[in-house]
Amino acid sequence: MFLKNKKVVVMGVANKRSIAWGCAKALKEQGADIIYTYQNERMKKQLLKLAEPTDLLVECDVSSDESIAQAFTIIQEKFDKIDGLVHAIAFANKEELDGNVSDITRSGYLLAQDISSYSLLAVAHYAKPLLNPGSGIVTMTYLGSERAIPNYNMMGIAKASLETAVKYLAYEFAVDKIRVNGISAGAIKTLAVTGVKDYDQLIKLSEDRTPDKAGVTIEEVGNTCAFLVSELAAGIVGDIIYVDKGVHLT
Numbered sequence: 185m186f187l188k189n190k191k192v193v194v195m196g197v198a199n200k201r202s203i204a205w206g207c208a209k210a211l212k213e214q215g216a217d218i219i220y221t222y223q224n225e226r227m228k229k230q231l232l233k234l235a236e237p238t239d240l241l242v243e244c245d246v247s248s249d250e251s252i253a254q255a256f257t258i259i260q261e262k263f264d265k266i267d268g269l270v271h272a273i274a275f276a277n278k279e280e281l282d283g284n285v286s287d288i289t290r291s292g293y294l295l296a297q298d299i300s301s302y303s304l305l306a307v308a309h310y311a312k313p314l315l316n317p318g319s320g321i322v323t324m325t326y327l328g329s330e331r332a333i334p335n336y337n338m339m340g341i342a343k344a345s346l347e348t349a350v351k352y353l354a355y356e357f358a359v360d361k362i363r364v365n366g367i368s369a370g371a372i373k374t375l376a377v378t379g380v381k382d383y384d385q386l387i388k389l390s391e392d393r394t395p396d397k398a399g400v401t402i403e404e405v406g407n408t409c410a411f412l413v414s415e416l417a418a419g420i421v422g423d424i425i426y427v428d429k430g431v432h433l434t
């Protein structure tokens with residue numbers, strides 16, 4: 185168990201299909217204690233079904249600096265220091281995940297960038313004083329940042345921004361021995377993905393291009409996440425690691 189006695193904040197569990205839940209399970213298997221953050225009361229209800237009664241659950245809506253600040257104050261009061269953070273959060277309006285990118289509205293663009301990319305920087309800002317040297321921050325991205333994948337549209341643009349934020353943040357935080365990396369996961373049927381028009385084609389694309397025609401699982405993404413959070417990944421700084429069973433190769 186390579187994360188024994190480590191405390192890791194996991195942001196973005198909506199239900200048992202969430203990538204963040206795959207991460208939480210893998211982190212726990214490696215001995216970590218998990219601190220969950222949830223967006224709102226509706227998400228809290230789902231989380232209560234999954235978390236252990238002793239786990240700390242903290243509200244954190246990343247669209248609000250106040251909410252982020254409050255969440256990390258609560259976490260600091262309870263645990264003082266943490267050893268990792270998993271950012272598995274994204275949002276875009278349905279209209280921005282369909283049709284033409286030239287029709288994306290200014291407000292839709294800003295919203296998607298705010299929740300899906302800026303939030304990593306905002307969360308890192310408030311988490312930094314709590315993060316022990318040796319900690320790892322991990323975020324989630326997708327191949328649609330590099331290639332024009334049908335209907336991924338606005339989220340592809342936001343993921344490109346997120347991936348570059350990973351690099352700059354990694355460069356800044358490396359001085360304090362805090363590593364920042366991203367996982368580029370294959371498409372998985374989650375709540376977020378169902379916002380993309382014809383999302384079943386996105387999933388099919390990520391299944392058909394794997395050698396065994398089976399898409400990546402949240403458990404496989406979770407195991408890589410646990411590794412990247414841990415000091416086993418001490419040499420990996422500012423990288424985006426594909427966990428898509430080879431989809432990106434062809």
Ligand code: NAD
Pocket residue numbers: 195196197198199201202203204222223227244245246247271272273274275299324325326368369370371372373374375376377
């Ligand atoms: P999900 O719907 O299970 O999780 C998305 C989470 O984002 C939810 O928990 C939701 O509450 C949270 N969120 C949205 N707005 C928020 C806000 N304002 N404040 C706080 N939290 C907020 O879906 P998922 O697919 O597990 O998504 C997790 C991450 O993985 C996202 O960044 C997503 O883009 C990325 N990703 C997903 C896939 C996929 O195919 N599912 C592939 C690659 C990357």
